[in-house]
Amino acid sequence: MAESSRRRLLATYPAEYLVCRDLTHSWRPYAVENEDGGLWRQVVICASCGQLKDRLIRRRTGAVIRNWAIRYVKGYQIAGGLLDADERNEIRRLAISQVSS
Ligand SMILES: [Zn+2]
Numbered sequence: 001m002a003e004s005s006r007r008r009l010l011a012t013y014p015a016e017y018l019v020c021r022d023l024t025h026s027w028r029p030y031a032v033e034n035e036d037g038g039l040w041r042q043v044v045i046c047a048s049c050g051q052l053k054d055r056l057i058r059r060r061t062g063a064v065i066r067n068w069a070i071r072y073v074k075g076y077q078i079a080g081g082l083l084d085a086d087e088r089n090e091i092r093r094l095a096i097s098q099v100s101s
Contacts, residue, residue, distance in 0.1 A: 005080075006078070006080055007087075009078060009079070010090050017075070018094050018095035019049075019098075020048050020049045022091055022092045025048065025049065025051060026048050029044055038058060038059050038060060039058060040056070040059055041056055042054060050073055051071065051072065051076060053070045054068070055067055055068045
């Protein structure tokens with residue numbers, strides 16, 4: 001993806017995700033589901049943006065069987081791969097300017 005189109009994309013990036021992009025998500029317990037094979041599916045939710053992720057835990061031992069899998073909310077992901085340093089700077093600038101006067 002061309003640099004200029006990524007910049008345009010960031011300019012319209014949903015405001016509710018900017019803080020999570022800048023400071024990372026604020027995960028909180030959300031649900032625990034019983035799974036076959038003596039497993040729990042532990043689900044956590046981001047208190048800021050509502051994103052969910054889950055992992056599989058063996059009930060008897062507490063061992064992690066499958067690590068976190070993120071369930072991306074619509075509009076969170078940015079096409080074109082990882083953000084570069086300038087793009088992360090822009091996310092930070094936009095996130096801070098939301099709350100500064
Ligand atoms: Zn979040």
